[in-house]
Amino acid sequence: MSTIAILKDCKEAEKAMILAACQPQDNILFFDDDASMLSSQCAGDIEIIFGEPDVDTVNALPRLRWIQMTWAGANKYTSSPDYPAAVVLTSASGAFGGVISEHIMAGILALYKNLRAYRNQLMQGDWQLLSGDDSIEGKRALILGMGDIGTHTARKLQAFGAVTVGICRSARTSAEYFDECCDISRLDEQLQNADLIISALPGTNETRGLINSARIAKMNKTAIFANVGRGFVVDTEALTQALQQGRLRGAALDVTDPEPLPCTHPLRSMDNVILTPHVSGISWGENDLTRRKIINIFTDNLRRDANGGQLLHRIDLARGY
DSSP: OOEEEEOSOOOHHHHHHHHHHSOTTOEEEEOTTOGGGGGTSSTTTEEEEESOOOHHHHHTOTTOOEEEOSSSOOHHHHTOTTSOTTSEEEOOTTSSHHHHHHHHHHHHHHHHTTHHHHHHHHHTTOOOOOSOOOOSTTOEEEEEOOSHHHHHHHHHHHHTTOEEEEEESSOOSOBTTBSEEEEGGGHHHHHTTOSEEEEOOOOOTTTTTOBOHHHHHHSOTTOEEEEOSOGGGBOHHHHHHHHHTTSSSEEEESOOSSSSOOTTOGGGTOTTEEEOSSOTTOTTSSOHHHHHHHHHHHHHHHHHHHTTOOOTTBOOTTTTO
């Protein structure tokens, strides 16, 4: 028997899916977003958590052996020196590729079609043709990160007629939806040839500051940079200066460093920037499709756990993803 704590506010259908995947003898506790109750209800018995408790809470649960996150990124835990290595951590990677790639496409298209600039113009009472309309077709798209998000993005870009180039840690000869594959050693070379640069990288020590001022300087002035991974992958001030000085066409940013940006930061008000507050892949929001995918990952892992199988999407604490 396992005692399983559900920290998310689940709908009745979602609760039924979880209960159907559990063993008859399991004790399932639904906390409905009130993680504070963990300290008072069966804390000594909880072995499995669905959700994202604080590290202090994790350390206060003596029998806890596995956390299934509803997030794809694990920075909250991998960056903490106090996270107990004995507690297995699994992510919801695989649930977000569809929605986040849609967000990327929306940002790129908004920039290519001047949608923000047109809206601002119309609100000021003008009705004029703006220059600079462009198309994705024929563009060379460099995608940093060839996981679930990168692959979904490549698929959509190919459908629009773009050439897709993937960058990953280790070399691959080929990958579905990528016209070319490169390892990280070729990043500088590829930046110079890209029309679209899309970062879907996880937050690790290796990726921190990867897109620095020198690499931003290598980008074409007609290029668009998009970031849906982690804000600290990019030098924010170097990116801001490049956009202000016309050394980049535009940016679509769902993550920033710092986050949130100060209210007076220039990126908030620039016509050539599409800025959103880390919402491209809300893990437990109103998107029922995403929620169902997360539940499916969890219930699959519950069955694997009960049968002694290997859990999917297990985080390597040393690597950070």
